[in-house]
Amino acid sequence: MTMTNLTFKAIAAAAVIGTAALTVAPPAEAGRGYRGGHHYRGGGGGDALAAGIIGLGVGAIIGSALTPREVYVTPPPPPRAYYGAASYGGPEPWTPGWYRYCRALHGPYFDANSGYYQGGDGGVYFCR
Template sequence: MTNGTWKTIAAAAVISTAALTLSAPAYAGHGNAVGAGLLGFGIGAIVGSALTPSTVYVAPPPPPPAYYGPASYGPPPWSPAWYRYCRGLHGPYFNPNTGYFQGADGGWYFCR
């Protein structure tokens, strides 16, 4: 049997025991009614906690928003202004025939 089934059986046993041993007579006064109410509240709390699922499933967080790299504001590639911009920015490391420059890490990157 599962853990939830055992809890339900235990809660039913507690309720039936309480109902048989703590029954109030029909002429109960105000104090007995408060006690019966507190007893009912306690039994309800026990039964409610026994029937509550112990495993809670949480949805995963949404994926992070897509990141788009920074926009380039230089002149359009292969224009005369672009050649001047890349030569001024990268100096002798810029190859005007390919449009690539050599970075500090030794890799070649297209000038934007």
């Protein structure tokens, strides 16, 4: 049985968190905290600082392990001279008539935000 990369990273992150939680726990000390009728605040600030630094490190490890490696970015529309109305006889791009034309022609495969559609061959093309 093989583990995916994300599953392995999640298990490793859980192990690091568990180890950090056990390491940061302060030991119990008898008699600490009260001296001669006054409450004593002994050096607990260093423990909080250490816990914060460890928490920051664990967060960085988990964040980098769960970050996607590939991000798809829609290509920008081609330059205006490339898809002018005179070259193909259709409606002028980015007009309401052009949106209706492309939606009617390509249906759900047309992305109105980018002006591209997915062709039958799997390629991505600008609607003209």
